[in-house]
Amino acid sequence: MNHIPEIIRTISLEQYLLLSAILFFIGLLGVLVRKNIIIVFMCIEIMLNAVNLMMVATSAYRGDSAGQIMVLFTMAVAAAEVSVGLAIIVMIYKNLKTTNIDLFSQMKG
Amino acid sequence: MNPEIILHLILWPPLLGFILNGIIGSKFPKWLVTFMACLMPLISFVGTMLAYVNLKDKKTAIELYTWFVGEGAAKVNFGFFIDNLTLVMLFVVTGVGTLIHVYSSGYMADDKGYPRFMAYMNLFMFSMLMLVLGSNLVVLFAGWEGVGLCSFLLIGFWYENLEYNKAAAKAFVMNRIGDLAFLIAIFMTIYATGAIEFEDVKDTIISGVNLNEPIMVVIAILFFIGACGKSAQIPLFTWLPDAMAGPTPVSALIHAATMVTAGIYLVTRMSFLYDVTPIAQTVVAITGCLTAFVAASIALKQNDIKKILAYSTVSQLGYMAAALGVGAYITAIFHLMTHAFFKALLFLGAGSVIHGLHGEQDIRNMGGLKSKMKWTYMTMLIGTLAIIGCPPFAGFFSKDEILAVVYSKNFVFFIVLAISSVFTAWYMLRMFFSTFHGTYRGSEETHAHIHESPWNMRSVLVILAGLSIVGGFAGLPEITGQAHLLEKFLKHAIFQKAFHVSHLFEYVLWAVTVVTLVILFVLTYKRYAGVDRKYTDANENYLAKLLANKYYLDEIYDFLIVKPLKRTGSWLMHTFEFGVVDKIVSIPTAIVQSGSFALRNLQNGKLSWYLLYSIIGLLIILLTFIII
Numbered sequence: 001m002n003h004i005p006e007i008i009r010t011i012s013l014e015q016y017l018l019l020s021a022i023l024f025f026i027g028l029l030g031v032l033v034r035k036n037i038i039i040v041f042m043c044i045e046i047m048l049n050a051v052n053l054m055m056v057a058t059s060a061y062r063g064d065s066a067g068q069i070m071v072l073f074t075m076a077v078a079a080a081e082v083s084v085g086l087a088i089i090v091m092i093y094k095n096l097k098t099t100n101i102d103l104f105s106q107m108k109g
Numbered sequence: 110m111n112p113e114i115i116l117h118l119i120l121w122p123p124l125l126g127f128i129l130n131g132i133i134g135s136k137f138p139k140w141l142v143t144f145m146a147c148l149m150p151l152i153s154f155v156g157t158m159l160a161y162v163n164l165k166d167k168k169t170a171i172e173l174y175t176w177f178v179g180e181g182a183a184k185v186n187f188g189f190f191i192d193n194l195t196l197v198m199l200f201v202v203t204g205v206g207t208l209i210h211v212y213s214s215g216y217m218a219d220d221k222g223y224p225r226f227m228a229y230m231n232l233f234m235f236s237m238l239m240l241v242l243g244s245n246l247v248v249l250f251a252g253w254e255g256v257g258l259c260s261f262l263l264i265g266f267w268y269e270n271l272e273y274n275k276a277a278a279k280a281f282v283m284n285r286i287g288d289l290a291f292l293i294a295i296f297m298t299i300y301a302t303g304a305i306e307f308e309d310v311k312d313t314i315i316s317g318v319n320l321n322e323p324i325m326v327v328i329a330i331l332f333f334i335g336a337c338g339k340s341a342q343i344p345l346f347t348w349l350p351d352a353m354a355g356p357t358p359v360s361a362l363i364h365a366a367t368m369v370t371a372g373i374y375l376v377t378r379m380s381f382l383y384d385v386t387p388i389a390q391t392v393v394a395i396t397g398c399l400t401a402f403v404a405a406s407i408a409l410k411q412n413d414i415k416k417i418l419a420y421s422t423v424s425q426l427g428y429m430a431a432a433l434g435v436g437a438y439i440t441a442i443f444h445l446m447t448h449a450f451f452k453a454l455l456f457l458g459a460g461s462v463i464h465g466l467h468g469e470q471d472i473r474n475m476g477g478l479k480s481k482m483k484w485t486y487m488t489m490l491i492g493t494l495a496i497i498g499c500p501p502f503a504g505f506f507s508k509d510e511i512l513a514v515v516y517s518k519n520f521v522f523f524i525v526l527a528i529s530s531v532f533t534a535w536y537m538l539r540m541f542f543s544t545f546h547g548t549y550r551g552s553e554e555t556h557a558h559i560h561e562s563p564w565n566m567r568s569v570l571v572i573l574a575g576l577s578i579v580g581g582f583a584g585l586p587e588i589t590g591q592a593h594l595l596e597k598f599l600k601h602a603i604f605q606k607a608f609h610v611s612h613l614f615e616y617v618l619w620a621v622t623v624v625t626l627v628i629l630f631v632l633t634y635k636r637y638a639g640v641d642r643k644y645t646d647a648n649e650n651y652l653a654k655l656l657a658n659k660y661y662l663d664e665i666y667d668f669l670i671v672k673p674l675k676r677t678g679s680w681l682m683h684t685f686e687f688g689v690v691d692k693i694v695s696i697p698t699a700i701v702q703s704g705s706f707a708l709r710n711l712q713n714g715k716l717s718w719y720l721l722y723s724i725i726g727l728l729i730i731l732l733t734f735i736i737i
Binding site for chain 2: 032101
């Protein structure tokens, strides 16, 4: 564990993980309760980044760079996903003139 | 000749006729339907004659196969039996039956249900033949039910009319009451004697070994209740007048000549049982006398020509039952035979009148038909004279014999029957004079179209009239010095104790009969033959109203039985069915319904809820792992 930089060690891994969990649940709550689809989308991003944070922190504490590389991939995929998701939202908005997620229920089978 | 072949020749042709006409009759041309329907009973009649030639004075049992085997030794054969009693019944059934089939071909020719009608008539013939030929109680019962069914089908033949259907249902239900008693009697017979064939039962009872008298009395009375249903005795007779809803040939064949005599036949067949149970005999005699009197008095005030004849049938059946009750079985069969002739004649004559008047049945609207319908007039005259017991027509000898035997047993019964026969003469002459004498009282329009019936109806009337004249000579009384042919013939089959009637009484009875009839003839002629306007019912007193309303018997039955039953049914429906049964049944539905209402919210189509569910599920799974 001696190759881990001092600056990182000033904050313990538990605190990183706690922050990550708090962020994740904030995102999750947002997804569950908010009606505006854009905010829901942002909450999904928060959840994604909470996971990223956790991975980076653990990677740093374990002295293994595989986690950080994985996070880079995740961010790239997330960027692609955002563009596709936003495009879908725009299309839905054009069709339904709303961003209220409950009104999408007319899509049910 | 092989008895089995004769049996097949008698029994099956009407069934064949029923099947052919019933299934494909509507596709046949009318002449073919007529030909088949009339040929089949005729074959049976020929078979009967063959049976007479070959099998008379013998007891021939023919067992076709074992129908079913009951517990213990009770084995029921699909078996038949021919003795002299069967032969007499066969002659009546096939002879009169064939004639009525021929008559029907004229009477019903314009009806759209003609093939169906003929098919039912053939089925009736078959059932009746099975009834009289059966060698055991079960086969007899099968025929018994068969004639009941045919009676139902034929009373309700014009099924578009609701009233007719009700009459059919009434006949069926009333018969069912009798049938239940009959069925119980069969079971008890098997229980008490261990036998089911008539001959075996007879041997057991005559031998008298291990006989329990009270049980015998109960069996005998139950059999008689069965007979009451079929033969329209008090208290089960009200269906017969209503049965006049059927076409007139049906009334003649089923409700006068054959089916209603089934009960008389049954009691005669079981005569050995009644000989050992004097109590049951008394019941039979009292019922018979009451029926004869009540029905005859009701007939006095009826105005429908068929209703008058129906009540007279009930009354005559009462005479037969009274004869059975005093043990004069042969006399009863004698009257059964002559009655079949003249009552069929009267009904068919009435049918001819109705046919000629295009459906008019009320004698108040008739009159003066003498000149328009000569054949019908003459034959009806013979029929009327026969039924009122005018010498030397058929009814005279048989009724005279009944009166004589009843007199030798019980004076009260004799008086009741004698009064009934005065009533009989009165209502029959009233009907006759109102119909044929005087001037026509119906509408002008019908008057112009009154016509004599076609030849096939007329010829039947003539034949039956002939039989009504000569039928009585089969049973000449002792004082004529001639042999009683029927008694001689039936002695082989039925045991009947000798009746001692003094010659003096016979002479007096004859003289009184003739004098009374002459007086009645003159009285009724004066009163009814000259009527040229419609009768008015205005000056009727209470007694007349009571009679015209049939002693309110229908109303009493309605009040005592039908209404309470209906009320019970309605209570059961509204309180029990809707209140209890329905409630219990609806509990599972309520559970399923409310459950599904609750679960329906899960599937609300909202994404965030779905997400919540999956998260809850995930949490449950995780927690499970943690706890474990």
